[in-house]
Amino acid sequence: MFMGRTLYIETSVPSSYYDERLEPEMVARKHWTRKWWDRERGNYSLFTSMAVIEELRKSIHPSTGAKVSLVEQLPALETTPEVEEIAEVYIRRFVMPADPTGDALHLALASFHRIDILLTWNCVHLANENKMPHIRRTNALMGLWTPEIVTPMNLLEDETP
Secondary structure (H helix, E strand, O other): OOOOOOEEOOOOOOHHHHOOOOHHHHHHHHHHHHHHHHOOOOHHHEEEHHHHHHHHHHOOOOEEEEEEHHOOOOOOOOOHHHHHHHHHHHHHHHOOOOOOOOHHHHHHHHHHOOOOOOOOOOOOOOOOOOHHHHHHHHHHHHHHOEEEEEEEEHHHOOOOO
């Protein structure tokens, strides 16, 4: 088994892999997600969480089963009481929206488990360079690691936006 940099796959990645919307941005996300998945994922040790799998299972979409299948065989990071408390701190400090099972939990899992990269298409709350100083500061106050937070497109070496 390859043990490269560690990478946590958040819900928006398998969702984008099977996205059927025709807006140009969504078509591009699907293209970049599939290209990364097919060509680059072997360069990383991939992880997800039961939160991702449960979130995917709750979706009402024709490709729900395929989305779940894409990630359900990956090792799942454990959601411990410490991880839940970290997610609550993110919410209290306005780092993440007030949903303890959403973005705050994904960031808490990646930070607590010292994952190198959090892969997401959520460019509002996660892969947002304007939020990174607040995330880094909050993690530093808690003595936590801060993962890189990027999109699949960011990990394609030959792609330009």
